[in-house]
Amino acid sequence: MPGSLQDVLSKPAVLRGTLGDERVQLSVKPKADEDGLEGKYFVFGQSAQIFLAGEVDQNDLMMEESHNGKDVSGQWEGSFKNGLLSGTWSTLDGSVTKPFSLKVGAP
Secondary structure: OOOOHHHHOOOOEEEEEEEOOEEEEEEEEEOOOOOOEEEEEEEOOOOOOEEEEEEEEOOEEEEEEEOOOOOEEEEEEEEEEOOEEEEEEEEOOOOOEEEEEEEEEOO
16 A cells, blocks of 8 residues: 555655546656655546646645646645645636545555
8 A cells, every 4th residue: 555645755656646626747857956746637538738747744635727838727726645645726717626536556
């Protein structure tokens, strides 16, 4: 059983699961020059890659997403328990929210 989320994400990782009704895959890694995470994700069946940046504190995760690498378009907030990262995705203004549930997969 993995340790804390912070341990799991101390090296590059792939997470797969659901965002609302859609299947997604996230690829995240520690930032090279500072604390925090960076990566991207895609929705299965769609070609667009959406950028991610954020931080993890023990078992809690907060990431912002961006379609163009500059403007924040949404955020992910979740916690890690029993090998599952789950929480809520929301648009920047909070008008749309979706639950997410992700499992850490083999790289």
